[in-house]
Amino acid sequence: MKKKSITIIGPTASGKSDFAISIAKQFDGEIISADSRQIYKYLDIGTGKEPGRLTSSKQRGYYTQIAYMSGGVPHYMIDIVHPNTPYNVAKFTKKAKNIRDDIWCRSELPIVAGGTMFWAQALLEDAHFPKVISNPILRNSLKKKGPKDLHKKLQSLDPSYAKKVDKNNPVRLIRAIEIATELGSVPAPKVHTINPKEHLIIAISHKRKVLFDRIEKRMDKWFDDGIFDEIKTAHYAHKVPWSRLESFGLEYKWCTKYVREQISFEQMRKNTIRDLKKYARRQETWIKRWEKQGAQIHRVTKESETLEICSRFL
Numbered sequence: 001m002k003k004k005s006i007t008i009i010g011p012t013a014s015g016k017s018d019f020a021i022s023i024a025k026q027f028d029g030e031i032i033s034a035d036s037r038q039i040y041k042y043l044d045i046g047t048g049k050e051p052g053r054l055t056s057s058k059q060r061g062y063y064t065q066i067a068y069m070s071g072g073v074p075h076y077m078i079d080i081v082h083p084n085t086p087y088n089v090a091k092f093t094k095k096a097k098n099i100r101d102d103i104w105c106r107s108e109l110p111i112v113a114g115g116t117m118f119w120a121q122a123l124l125e126d127a128h129f130p131k132v133i134s135n136p137i138l139r140n141s142l143k144k145k146g147p148k149d150l151h152k153k154l155q156s157l158d159p160s161y162a163k164k165v166d167k168n169n170p171v172r173l174i175r176a177i178e179i180a181t182e183l184g185s186v187p188a189p190k191v192h193t194i195n196p197k198e199h200l201i202i203a204i205s206h207k208r209k210v211l212f213d214r215i216e217k218r219m220d221k222w223f224d225d226g227i228f229d230e231i232k233t234a235h236y237a238h239k240v241p242w243s244r245l246e247s248f249g250l251e252y253k254w255c256t257k258y259v260r261e262q263i264s265f266e267q268m269r270k271n272t273i274r275d276l277k278k279y280a281r282r283q284e285t286w287i288k289r290w291e292k293q294g295a296q297i298h299r300v301t302k303e304s305e306t307l308e309i310c311s312r313f314l
Contacts, residue, residue: 003104003198006310007034007112007120009287009297010204011280013214017050019204020113021071022303023310030064030103032096033077034114034123036171037248039092040083042234045227046251048218054079061102063095083240083248088175090129093122109314117286118172121295124199125191132182142174143243153177161186166282170247196296200313202306203287205299215276219251219269227251231259250275 006029008020020031033039037047052070060067060074067074076099081087096112100123103110112120121127142150150173155162157180165176179186194201206214231252234240245256251272258268291297300306 004200004314005100005110005112005124005198006200006202006313007124008202008204008306009113009117009120010115011206011211011283012048012115012276013218013280014204014206014211015214016113016115016204017048017070019202019300019303019306020111021050021073023307024073024109024111025071026307027109027310027314029109029111030067030074031076031111031113032099032103032123033075034092034096034112034116034120035077036087036092036116036119038078038114039080039087040085041079041081042238042240043083043230043248043252045222045225045230046248046255049078050075052078061105063098063102064106083234083238084244086134088171089119089122089127090131092119093127093129096123097126115283117283117290121290122189122191124194124201127189127191129189130179130183130187132179135178135181138178138181139174142177143170143247146170147173150174150177154180157181158185168278168282170249194295200310201295201297202309203297203299204301205284205287206301211280212277215280216273219273219276222251223269227255228259231256250279 006023008016008023010016023029024031035047037043038049040047050070052068052075054066055069056066058065064074064076067076068078077092077096100110112123114120147168147170150170151162151167154165154173154177157177161176161180166172176186231245234245235242242256242260246253254263254268254272257263258265287297298309300309
């Protein structure tokens, strides 16, 4: 097989995992998760992991020996670190490139799937990021601040980059402040143009009402599946601090507050769904911005049309 890859992106609850598994089964593919929270162990329900388990096989390559098997398909970059371990896009791209090369070497098809658009884009564009080591003292002081204060701090250091970054993402804001403090600004990563003959990008694009209905149904299912017990287990059994759990945002932020009896169930559900819908809109905006930057993105709503596009591409 030529060195081709397929990337599946889309807002939260759009069905990326199902589409990716369907493509993998049809075209002998293996999936690389581009999700900044699915990399963490013990956080399964709230991160939307498909049911599966870690397996080991020497028949795969050096970088793909350990895989998370789900739906009969190997997945990578899932359950690789403890939730207390910091992880960023630079670490992701370095590891994911090795995994992708490994899959190619075995004449299989790499399928990148995930809602962290920044990570998926960085992998496809072969982005190189500034090497600035973590500053624990600075990070600890910044973790006490909310997104608004963090964004204001970044504006004072690098006004230009502050306009581009997701101002509601504390993890990304803290890292940007860390880099700007060290280098004076946040330099743009060096990237390469994506060749559409080698890399196919597909975005799942439901109508807004359909997407929001999917978000609410999935959230209620997570309540039934035991997300509150998952949070308690992560804290008490795996020593993940409450503050760290809240830092993962969205459902983890509000469900953790509910578990700690700081808010009511009704307020928790309302806030969670509100933030998930805002997040979905930001993800849709990211896709549009990526298109304006020159990326060729095929928009789909059904698996059948996705498989047809993939067939023509391959």
